[in-house]
Amino acid sequence: MSKLLNQNEIDALLGVSDEDEAKNLDLDELNSLMLADLHRNVSPYNFKRPRLFSQDQMRVMNQVHEAFARDLSVYLSAQLRTIVEITLTAMDQVLYSEFVMSSAHPSALFVVEVVDRGQQLVFEMDPRLVIFTIEKLFGGTGRFLRKPRETSQIEQRIMSKVMARAFQELEKAWSQVAEMQFRESAFESNAEFVQIIPGSEPAIIGTFEVRVYEHHSFMNVCYPYIMLERVLGRAGMKQWLTSATTEVPSDVRDEYNFTLQTMDVSMRAELGRTTLSITDLLGLSEGDVILLKNRADEPIKVYIGELPKFKASAGKSGNQRAVRVVEILDTDISGTNKNE
Numbered sequence: 001m002s003k004l005l006n007q008n009e010i011d012a013l014l015g016v017s018d019e020d021e022a023k024n025l026d027l028d029e030l031n032s033l034m035l036a037d038l039h040r041n042v043s044p045y046n047f048k049r050p051r052l053f054s055q056d057q058m059r060v061m062n063q064v065h066e067a068f069a070r071d072l073s074v075y076l077s078a079q080l081r082t083i084v085e086i087t088l089t090a091m092d093q094v095l096y097s098e099f100v101m102s103s104a105h106p107s108a109l110f111v112v113e114v115v116d117r118g119q120q121l122v123f124e125m126d127p128r129l130v131i132f133t134i135e136k137l138f139g140g141t142g143r144f145l146r147k148p149r150e151t152s153q154i155e156q157r158i159m160s161k162v163m164a165r166a167f168q169e170l171e172k173a174w175s176q177v178a179e180m181q182f183r184e185s186a187f188e189s190n191a192e193f194v195q196i197i198p199g200s201e202p203a204i205i206g207t208f209e210v211r212v213y214e215h216h217s218f219m220n221v222c223y224p225y226i227m228l229e230r231v232l233g234r235a236g237m238k239q240w241l242t243s244a245t246t247e248v249p250s251d252v253r254d255e256y257n258f259t260l261q262t263m264d265v266s267m268r269a270e271l272g273r274t275t276l277s278i279t280d281l282l283g284l285s286e287g288d289v290i291l292l293k294n295r296a297d298e299p300i301k302v303y304i305g306e307l308p309k310f311k312a313s314a315g316k317s318g319n320q321r322a323v324r325v326v327e328i329l330d331t332d333i334s335g336t337n338k339n340e
Contacts, residue, residue, distance in 0.1 A: 053093070061204070082136070085212075111188065117180070131145055137162075271300055313326055
């Protein structure tokens with residue numbers, strides 16, 4: 001630092017009230033302390049590569065992939081009859097070309113199509129983990145190769161069955177944010193042959209550590225930025241983020257309750273049901289009797305909207321037809337009675 005500190009600056013820095021004590025301080029030491037504090041509070045920022053996602057969006061992606069790691073580790077542990085620990089270690093923003101260069105040959109790269117979105121992602125696995133998984137599935141002891149090798153077509157087809165379940169777990173993890181469906185479209189052992197987006201385009205890499213016994217392995221999921229930007233930028237996503245962190249004020253909650261309580265809903269009582277053929281229906285005339293499936297002494301159902309909510313008996317109230325509620329039905333949104 002080229003500018004020397006005056007006495008007031010020194011007192012403000014150290015909170016010293018005794019002027020004589022402050023004069024005895026070493027200014028070089030103070031400069032070193034201020035420089036150290038300056039470096040501790042400043043973090044580098046690359047303006048050529050700006051961060052494209054907010055902290056809230058990155059937090060959501062971490063939650064999604066941590067849930068995926070837990071569910072996949074449970075599935076693999078059951079299938080391989082051994083404890084498999086999968087941990088999310090990082091969610092990084094890189095250029096797609098950097099991901100390609102970081103993937104060593106040979107590798108196990110599953111190109112995954114995101115159905116109905118016109119996008120693809122890449123799921124990379126350590127080829128040694130692939131061979132270990134296949135051997136365990138066929139009843140072997142399982143071993144980790146010292147040097148990775150390319151997988152055969154037979155091994156690829158066997159592993160595709162396992163990956164189909166892995167993609168289901170990834171769909172389940174993403175379902176709290178957006179509905180997505182993943183389907184394997186290709187397999188490659190060399191990342192240079194996988195060009196889902198231009199190399200200069202940004203991508204988000206989820207890196208997982210896989211531990212089996214004392215062996216350490218890895219998995220990577222590479223998302224194109226443009227796909228996640230469409231998912232994480234939706235209005236529903238913003239609402240999900242807000243509801244996860246912000247409590248609804250009491251006055252707003254009271255307004256919601258008042259609106260719901262004064263809302264008009266349709267209500268109807270159903271005397272019974274029957275089934276008629278088109279011929280019988282066309283042949284009906286005034287005075288004909290239609291036989292219902294209900295008995296006359298059975299309660300009738302009362303519907304709120306399309307859901308049965310009450311059982312009631314039919315009657316009169318003055319000159320008006322009326323029903324008297326005799327039972328409240330505990331039905332879910334599909335109309336199924338939970339008590340039955």
